[in-house]
Amino acid sequence: MPLFRKDPFGRAWVLLSPERGLEPSAFGSVPPAPERSPLSPESKDRVGPEIAAVRPAGSHSGAADWRIRALAHPAQLVSSRPTEVGAGAELFKQAAAYGHHEIIVEHPDARQRLETMPIEHLTEVLRFYRERIALAAARPGIAHVQLTRNVGRAAGAVYDHPYAQLLAVPVTNRWVEEEVAVAAAHHAAHGRCLFCHVLEREIDARERVVTQNDAYVALAPFASKTPFETWILPRHHGSSFSTVASNTLPALAELLRAVVRAINDALDYPPYNPTTTGTSSCCRA
């Protein structure tokens, strides 16, 4: 029977119709990547300049021996020149797009996928994400940082090579703002964190828990807004991925890999868009 469900983290009611199940073929499949891509270490294609990288000790910036690296996004959506946002006309406000936009190439091998990388490498990728998010958030005037992985051309990927893009902007994100407001109201009414409260109930109920380990829990949210939406929440309270404890990153890598493998097994490698925000309380896929 179709149901309305109130999103506990926002104001929306979601109309769910479980009987209208989608088949794996409804999503399409991402083909395997070619051996080389414009983001490969040996590529002569013009990509953005290197901003940061993980490479062996004694190596140097720009060398081809990187394991993970951040490049200026080749199609910069924002300029690094600060602008004041919010001033101007009463009804039709606009401002030059200011912020920071980079891509993170997660592995030198274009054929590697997030779910096939060794756990040690994926842990290093998560640590790199954390550093890049924290540095972007510390830039003057930045109000929102978002890291997205577009997997598959149908999901907006520009390259077949595994990569993420980081966008930092001086304007707030309305969905995160809504979550923060709802969580603050919940804390005022109940004296506890909304995310930790929901997580506790979900672990007890075991109805929507996908998988879990000592540090993280993957679950299907009560009021999913997209098919197969999956959240990964920390067991220990934390307010931003940029401050997540290093000793829990291997556990996050394991859970993330298990979730992506399960989605690929069930849906035959669908295109997808997981997002991590530097300003909300959790990591969501």
Ligand SMILES: [Zn+2]
């Ligand atoms: Zn909490």
